[in-house]
Amino acid sequence: MxxxxxxxxxxxxxxxxxxxxxxxxxxxxxxxxxxxxxxxxxxxxxxxxxxxxxxxxxxxxxxxxxxxxxxxxxxxxxxxxxxxxxxxxxxxxxxxxxxxxxxxxxxxxxxxxxxxxxxxSAIITALSAAGLPTDRFTFEGFLPHKAGSKREKLEAQAQEPRTLVYYEAKHRILETLQMMAEVFGPERPACVARELTKTFETFYHGTLPEILAQISADDDQQKGEFVVMIAGNPNPAPSSEVDSEKLFRLLLAELPPKKAAAVIAELTGVNKKELYQKALEIQGKA
Known part of the structure; x- marks a missing residue:
């Protein structure tokens, strides 16, 4: 030794x-x-x-x-x-x-x-053969199981310029890819790795709708463990330079916390639940 x-x-x-x-x-x-x-x-x-x-x-x-x-x-x-x-x-x-x-x-x-x-590590193994940018990436683990929470999470990441990496289970892979295509757009390049290092290891390349069609066409391709990788947004919307707390105070004078959070989420892409909690905190200080 x-x-x-x-x-x-x-x-x-x-x-x-x-x-x-x-x-x-x-x-x-x-x-x-x-x-x-x-x-x-x-x-x-x-x-x-x-x-x-x-x-x-x-x-x-x-x-x-x-x-x-x-x-x-x-x-x-x-x-x-x-x-x-x-x-x-x-x-x-x-x-x-x-x-x-x-x-x-x-x-x-x-x-x-x-x-x-x-x-x-499945993340690095998948990225090394994905053909997507790897100089900068963000690992997001498993997405929420509930459809509403999942969509909200994806919408918050739609402007992310780095390559996005997720894990997904076999019984949710089709639903997740469909939602990703809707949120990220039909032209976003992606790669899905299935059963890494195992006998039936498979990589799917193309746009999200193309990959969804490939996996949907064969029940056997919906089995195993998946790593989903999405190219970052090539033209992300500029981040807001507005003081969010100041904006909250102005909105909270006219709107309930939930509505104020929804407006700022629409402007910034930040998670609505996080913004709602911040709205309650700011309202509590007033």
Whole structure:
């Protein structure tokens, strides 16, 4: 084992695991998983399969979105006792649209060491082969499930000049692409990656309506995990230089908060819910 892969007592290692092809696990990641005392994971059943593939047997500790805050002290105690630990998600790099942020934040605040072991990330993997600008991009994770909230979120991003990256589930992919075509326009270039690194990996290129037609035409193409990438707006509307708080005060003198927020959202493209909360705050100061 090299010095780079030898684990240190009392350290939590953030270990990236494959997103499909098990051969993508780095040598260093495998060595770290083999040498830690405990592995914290999103789903013990899923991680058990990975360890079985590697011929490893390790104590597992479940850390998921519903219990990770409760796990902070337990993990901290193990680290203080000199045990080394690895944190893995079901696939890819932990904390990237996956659980782990409260745990890592809590350990950092306690002064305990956290070390990343880099590897595969679906975002970077998809972007590298998408054929869209990658010098600047923004990752938005999963969109809201409800149609109204989803449309509102997309409308707030319609002027974004950077490449937009989303994750989407198979049972929502068609609805989401249809809504994106409506909000971003039928000419916006895009790329959708499906089942990255797996046997049926597929990339769809073209405008949003063209990609929607390709995926709609075959039920088999609606299965798996999707990364949706949209080219940024080439001609974004200039951002408003108006003092939003001053504008709010003027509007609130004539309009209810909800209506005032809607007017400013239309002018600036900022999320209406965020603006509504700001309107209530400003109204409370008056």
């Amino acid at each position: 090299t010095s780079d892969s030898r684990t240190q007592a009392g350290t939590l290692y953030i270990v990236a695991t494959p997103i499909g092809n098990l051969s993508d696990l780095t040598v260093r990641a495998q060595q770290v998983l083999a040498s830690v005392d405990v592995i914290a994971c999103e789903d013990t059943r899923h991680t058990s399969k990975l360890l079985q593939h590697l011929g490893l047997h390790k104590p597992l500790l479940s850390v998921h979105e519903h219990n990770e805050r409760d796990r902070i002290e337990q993990v901290a105690q193990l680290l203080r006792k000199g045990q080394s630990m690895a944190l893995v998600s079901d696939a890819g790099t932990p904390l990237i649209s996956d659980p782990g942020y409260p745990l890592v934040q809590g350990l950092r605040q306690l002064g305990l060491p956290v070390t990343p072991i880099p590897g595969v």
